[in-house]
Every structure is written in C-alpha cells, then in structure tokens.
Amino acid sequence: MTHRRKSRQRLAIAATGIAALVAGSFAISQANAAPAQEKTDGIQVLSSEQAGTLATTLTDELGTAAAGTYYDAESEKLVVNVVDDSAVEAVEAAGAEAKIVDHTMAELNDVKAAVDEFAVPGTAWSVDPVSNSVKVTVDSTVTGDELAQVENGVADLAGMATLETVEGEFAPFIEGGDAIYASGARCSLGFNVTVAGVPAFLTAGHCGNISASWSDSSGGGEIGTVTESVFPGSDYALVEYTADVDHPSSVDLYDGTFQEITGAGDAVVGQDVTRSGSTTGVHGGEVTGVDVSVQYPEGTVDGTIQTTVCAEPGDSGGALFAGGTALGLTSGGSGDCSFGGTTFFQPVTDALAAVGATLP
Template sequence: MKRDLGLDAPAARALVATQQAAAATEESLRTALGSSFGGAYFDRATSKLVVGVTDASKLAVATAKGATAKVVSRSAAQLDSAIVALDAKEASAPSSVTGWYVDAIANEVVVTALPGATAAAKAFAGQDVRVVEADAPQTFVKGGDAYYIGGSRCSVGLTVSGGYVTAGHCDVLTGSGQPNNGRWGGSSFPGNDYAWVRTNSGVSLSPLVGSVTVKGSTSAATGAAVCKAGSTTGWTCGTVGSKNQTVRYAEGTVTGLTASNVRCQAGDSGGGFITSAGQGQGVVSGGNTATCYFQPLGEILSAYGLSLLRG
C-alpha cells in the first residue's frame, strides 16, 4: 500500500478501519433504502461512503448513517437489470465488444470495446450507454513456477478447509491435467471463473494471502483499497472498481466479475485478492494492462460449500 497507494503505515491503518465501516454501512443502506438505493462507492478523497438515492426524500436516511448522499437518476436494481438484459443477448455481441458493467460513480451502464469500435458497441447495446475503448482482456495462464498443471502454472488464491480456491480457467484451459499439489475439487469456466483444489496430504495450509492473515470475506466497496498476491507480479495494490462486470475473453464470457486497477499479469491467475484488514475478496481472473478482474470469493465458497481458513 505504501508503494502502490502512497500511504504510510498510520494512513494505511486508518484507511482500513474506515473502509471496514463503509462496507457495513453500504449493506445497511442497501436494505434501508430498498428500491431507492442507487449504488455506492468509497471516496478516498473524503474517506466517506457515497450513496446514490433516487428519491430525494430519503437522502436523510443515508446521511444519518454517516454516508454522503446524492440524488441519482437510476436505481441499482435498474442498472443491474440492464446488465442482465445485455447478458441475455451476449451471443449476438460483435467480437469488438469486450464486456459491460455498472459504473457506480457515474450511475450508468458502461460497455467496453476495442479501440475504434464505439459505434459497433452502441449499435449492440443501445445509445443509452457509455462506451470505453480498451485493449482486449485475456485470461492469465503460462508456463512457470507456482502450482503446475502440466506445462502451465497458476497462483493459489485463498486457503479453505482441505485445499484452496483459484481460477476456473486454470483447469478448463489447461486440459485434463491435475495440479501438482492436489486434485481439482471442482471448476467452472466460462460463465464463472472459479475452481478449488483438494490438496495432497503433505501440503500445509496457512490462512494467509501474501503476509496478510485472512480474517473473513466481507466484500469491500467500490473505491476501497485492495491488494493481491500472484506468482508473477507478487504483492500489488490498488482500488476496487465496478462490480458485477461481464467480460468477454477469447475463450468465453464470464459474468459477475469485479474490476480493479491492481497490476497483474500472466501466471497470476487464481491469485488471492484481500484487504489489509484481512477480508478476502476473490481470485484473479484476467485483465489487460489497465485492469485486473477478480472472481468474488463469496460465490466460490457458496458454489462448493467451502469453509475459508481464518487466522
């Protein structure tokens, strides 16, 4: 966090405490505001949670919880419904369209496309979207060192009872090989990008991501600081971006990912995302030079009934 976010130790500790409180406030206001909830994000400039509200008469509900409230035109439910509609017609999207997501800060749907493909993106998604041009995302698998699947490697994510979670494409895209430290307990890709490995009896499991002890799996707000450990780029930090993002890799489309500006590269696939407070966030899926996507942890644990190791 000192290197990537420019924070000294006292500032990092203060940020962690503030973000934990913001995450709890977001969940509380999601329920309290109901259909008026217009999304939320953490504003590092003010160290406050910013909450969108579609009904001006309910602004006080948000401010009473200590959040900064602003009137927005679209509810979170409306924006999520737009994503569901795009997901339903994903098969008809041109190859130049690489994904879509909800921008909680701007309160709008964003479609990502290859450079020069804005017109094609709007023709597919409609004019009421913002198009962002960027390089194509790619999944991260390559030969090297970490855990091996034949001649390829990926990164351990977070440990669970009996093994660890990682990226699903580390299984699917590498053929029928087994990890060198265990056997696949289950995997899903595309659609999702998660898997878990039942480790061999001699493998020692620790509740750590990098040097940070895992204490839980509370989801951090958009804008919150987050770090990841991967076998290629090591320990890198940044902030949580848009959630529930659809990403169209060349190998298949994955929905429900979370974006970040954390640095990651080939071989980091499956590596664990975590906050400095020890809240596990997910595992590296893929990305490009500007964005690293991660598969949220809660869905992986739920899909396979796994129990997260905590310290």
C-alpha cells in the first residue's frame, strides 16, 4: 500500500457520534540517537528521544524506589523522582537528575484509582510526575452537579490531587495521516506492522469498530480487513492487508518528505512529539501526561498519552512519533488546530503487545 497520496478533503462522519482522527499507515523502528553530552555536574544533555529511552530503563531498574520521570526541555535533562535516598546514586550514575519526593508511585496510583469513583464523561486523570500528585482535568461540558461531584472528589483526596479545566469536549476523532476509508468514515493509518509474517497496520479502535473493511481511497476497493478492534478500554485496531499494496516504514510529513520509523518506544512527560494526520497534516507539541485515563461519551480509555498536540476529526489512528520512534495512535481530545487543544494517544507499545505484532 502506497499511502503517499495526500487526501485533504474533510469528510463528515456519522459513527455513533464519534469524531475520530486516523492518520497514515506507517511502520516504526528505533531512530539512531546521537551520544548524549555530559554537563559538568554529571547530568547528561539529552534529546527528548534519548530521555524517553533512559526513563524506561531507570524505571525498570529502580522498581518501587522510582516515583515517575519527566523531561526538562529547558535544561535538556531527565528528572527521576525517587522516595529512597539510596536510589539517588543510581540515578545520577545514569546521567539523570534525582528528585526526592514525598509520595510513592503506589500511593499515587491508589489516588488515581480513587478518581475512577467520581469521574464523569469529559474527565481525564493521571499521575503528574512534575508535581508528585494526581492531575484531574475536566472539559467545558462538565458543569453543574457533575462538576461539583468532581470538585468534591478532588477535595477529599487530601491535597494529593489537583483540578484544572480545558476548553472543548473530550471525544474520539474520526478521519486521518495518509487516509483510510470505510463506508461513511475516514481515519488514518498509524503504523505498518507484521503479525505472524502477515503485513498489517494499526489504527484507532474506535475506527475499527465502525467497519471491518477499509480502503485507501473514498469508494475504492478493499485493501485490508479488521482482525481485532478494542474501544473503549483501550483504543487500537489491527487491520490485515488483503491487497498487494506498498507498506513503507515511514510517516508522511505532508511536505513531500517522509520520516523513517525505525522502532517503538514509550513517551515521557515533557517530551517533544509530532503527529501526522490526514485532516490537519503534521503538528507538534509536548507530552503532558502518561498512563492517563480519559472518559469519552462512549466510555473510558485507560493508559493514554496526553499531549498539547492539536488534532481534528479525521486524524484518528494517525501516527504520534519522536524522530524515528513510534509512540502512539491518535485517539481523541478537545480543541482544533486553529486554537490548539488537548489530544490523547493510545501507546503503540501496548497495542503491539496486545495484538502480537512487530514492526516490519
């Protein structure tokens, strides 16, 4: 499949009230990162990509001693929260900055779980490593008794949670990078993958739920069929190719060039990221949360990546990446690319593991 045809037409989509963003079909691999530079205090100067890799490694090694990580873009360093003084040396030896905090990740996860009890549609919540607390966000549809319910719930968490409001409505986006089409809907391919030797691609689950058959042109012949689709809970779908089409390991940058994708990775708070989608093309922003639960009108999706990247209906399923590293599939959010907004992404690593896929 050669998803190098640029369809910029915006289509109205009727699919159970979901406005979805789905972007290009692109495979991924780990980008070659330049060696980190070392500051005089021993802390490494890192790109956001390098910080994401180091964050995953340190979190695994430190176990319960770690209480979250984030990337400080201004000073280009990775900050690792720790609750045990003995972990400081290990963090600093790896070239990151250690920050002693009050609350363990287990305590914060308990607080996050408590939010499940009072969250309403239009609410997102996650552990915020910068403040060492749980961040609860409501969109502008949460008003009256529902808003009071959330406010009271946050207040009951004894200072371990904060509340903020954003404009717009949290909802899935349907349409997409290099576009894919079903009857009455447009989405975007995320990344090309292989399952048991069979070529396939990942996209959003709320797109996969709409139709079993997808094409690379409006009204065109089938190029793939859905073999697995999950939404809500998560938001991913696997579509196996049924036609002999090109499936490059790259992301359309909508300027005649493409970003080669060489691997998949986990996002880190503070990381600079880029999204490609068939409605709005390419836009960048910053990761503001990981392992975020967001309650759409259709149900809650857990484990998402929250960002400041804008998106609009039709970008659903599209690729979120940092350099050559694939990070996520566009799920939903609020706002648009004229005024900005909040967008959530299904982590690619989770989707790959769930469907048993690898990058080509």
